[in-house]
Amino acid sequence: MTQQLSIFNTLTRKKEVFVPLNPPHVGLYSCGPTVYNEVHLGNLRTFSTFDVVFRYLSHIGYKVRYVRNITDCGHLTNDAGQGVDRIHEASMLEKLEPMEVVQKYTYGFHEVCRIFNILPPSIEPTATGHIVEQIEMVKRILENGFAYVVNGSVYFDVRKFMEKHSYGELSGRVVDELYENTRELDGQDEKRNAVDFAIWKAVSPNHIQQWSSPWGMGIPGWHLECSAMSSKYLGQQFDIHGGGMDLKFPHHECEIAQSIGAYGLAPVRYWMHANMLTVNGDKMSKSKGNSFLPGELFSGQHPLLDKAYAPMAVRFFMMQSHYASTLDFSNEALQAAEKGFRKLMSSVALLNSLPTAAASSSDITALRDRCYAAMNDDFNTPILVAHLFEAVRIINSVNAGTETITKADLVLLSTTVNDFVFGILGLKQEEEANNDLLGNLLNMILNTRTAAKQNKDFAASDKIRDELASMGIRIKDGKDGTTWSIEN
Numbered sequence: 118m119t120q121q122l123s124i125f126n127t128l129t130r131k132k133e134v135f136v137p138l139n140p141p142h143v144g145l146y147s148c149g150p151t152v153y154n155e156v157h158l159g160n161l162r163t164f165s166t167f168d169v170v171f172r173y174l175s176h177i178g179y180k181v182r183y184v185r186n187i188t189d190c191g192h193l194t195n196d197a198g199q200g201v202d203r204i205h206e207a208s209m210l211e212k213l214e215p216m217e218v219v220q221k222y223t224y225g226f227h228e229v230c231r232i233f234n235i236l237p238p239s240i241e242p243t244a245t246g247h248i249v250e251q252i253e254m255v256k257r258i259l260e261n262g263f264a265y266v267v268n269g270s271v272y273f274d275v276r277k278f279m280e281k282h283s284y285g286e287l288s289g290r291v292v293d294e295l296y297e298n299t300r301e302l303d304g305q306d307e308k309r310n311a312v313d314f315a316i317w318k319a320v321s322p323n324h325i326q327q328w329s330s331p332w333g334m335g336i337p338g339w340h341l342e343c344s345a346m347s348s349k350y351l352g353q354q355f356d357i358h359g360g361g362m363d364l365k366f367p368h369h370e371c372e373i374a375q376s377i378g379a380y381g382l383a384p385v386r387y388w389m390h391a392n393m394l395t396v397n398g399d400k401m402s403k404s405k406g407n408s409f410l411p412g413e414l415f416s417g418q419h420p421l422l423d424k425a426y427a428p429m430a431v432r433f434f435m436m437q438s439h440y441a442s443t444l445d446f447s448n449e450a451l452q453a454a455e456k457g458f459r460k461l462m463s464s465v466a467l468l469n470s471l472p473t474a475a476a477s478s479s480d481i482t483a484l485r486d487r488c489y490a491a492m493n494d495d496f497n498t499p500i501l502v503a504h505l506f507e508a509v510r511i512i513n514s515v516n517a518g519t520e521t522i523t524k525a526d527l528v529l530l531s532t533t534v535n536d537f538v539f540g541i542l543g544l545k546q547e548e549e550a551n552n553d554l555l556g557n558l559l560n561m562i563l564n565t566r567t568a569a570k571q572n573k574d575f576a577a578s579d580k581i582r583d584e585l586a587s588m589g590i591r592i593k594d595g596k597d598g599t600t601w602s603i604e605n
Contacts, residue, residue, distance in 0.1 A: 144355030263378035269319030269333035288366035474521035
């Protein structure tokens with residue numbers, strides 16, 4: 118493979134040849150979930166996008182350190198310090214400690230990732246585990262004159278920052294327009310400028326999560342944890358930062374300003390953003406009733422779904438659209454993807470039994486080069502999928518006897534298919550995926566039963582045991598935990 122990888126850099130708005138800061142090492146950071154609720158499909162698309170980036174960079178020989186954070190510290194929903202702390206709210210609604218909420222939904226996130234075959238990152242730091250680093254970063258920003266303290270809160274001074282640096286370059290926002298749009302909002306009195314944002318926020322004494330700081334008890338600002346953790350594990354400058362398009366402003370814009378304010382360096386070389394999901398052409402939202410969770414998609418239990426869809430069919434569906442383009446969910450599109458996925462897997466299963474001949478009818482080397490060219494063109498998975506269906510055509514033709522292939526070309530074709538279908542796109546054979554899904558779902562059910570027993574809700578615990586037994590699934594409690602088996 119001689120082609121160079123190019124990435125569309127959101128910061129410069131153009132494709133650029135990827136040149137790592139410290140080859141063969143690559144630093145990759147992606148914003149992870151805020152664990153106050155179940156992960157939704159928009160998150161799933163973003164995480165699958167950067168899973169493919171991680172897989173491909175590793176495949177072509179880079180030593181990738183992939184950092185994806187867990188936000189387990191509540192943040193107020195706007196930079197004025199107003200709004201809702203989602204983890205605090207979930208804690209009150211569910212009558213659980215914040216860390217119980219965090220544990221519950223972190224586990225659920227990991228289960229969805231396992232079901233969807235998203236690889237774990239190299240490092241998965243938590244916000245609460247890095248309060249010290251966040252406080253130290255605030256101190257540096259203050260020392261450099263880009264922040265100020267008011268009533269125990271610390272605000273980033275955007276106007277002061279703009280005397281030496283640009284702000285809004287990533288998102289294309291104009292500060293004067295932002296000022297006009299925010300000047301009437303509540304909670305602006307403490308701030309020098311309406312566009313300033315909190316990097317440390319004082320909270321009331323009854324706020325459940327809060328930490329001691331030089332400025333009093335409080336919580337980190339919304340944007341601070343990603344800057345603190347990415348710089349700790351990847352350095353003050355690193356290669357790639359990813360996330361959803363909705364994070365471009367203000368989250369990523371503020372990350373840039375914070376890092377420059379603390380270290381004097383632009384933190385990221387290449388910014389990547391996965392685009393949004395729509396449903397039947399409409400923006401996905403709870404208020405429209407067209408928002409659904411991965412579990413609903415996999416079970417089919419949603420009014421907008423005609424049926425259940427297997428996780429690998431959904432993953433394949435996502436791979437058929439470029440990460441930077443809008444992806445529209447519909448039953449028709451999902452069912453077409455399901456048929457395409459099964460066709461691909463059926464052909465792949467034939468590889469080991471294909472006959473060989475003295476000469477080949479197809480140029481497998483050229484096909485493999487086209488697969489690499491697609492991925493080197495900003496991780497263009499839909500073009501890659503089209504090339505893989507050329508491999509499907511060859512496999513089916515050789516199997517039918519209308520084309521021939523040499524033993525050497527068959528080995529190359531098999532390597533190509535396995536590399537790109539399984540290693541890079543992260544797909545699995547349906548039977549293997551279904552077995553994984555069954556195991557993961559049963560483990561989730563058993564964890565729910567364990568929690569019921571711990572809460573002395575023995576009626577619920579017994580009901581789960583009995584209903585599983587009625588399905589032919591026997592569970593056994595032992596000193597090392599609970600196991601399950603399928604009765605014949």
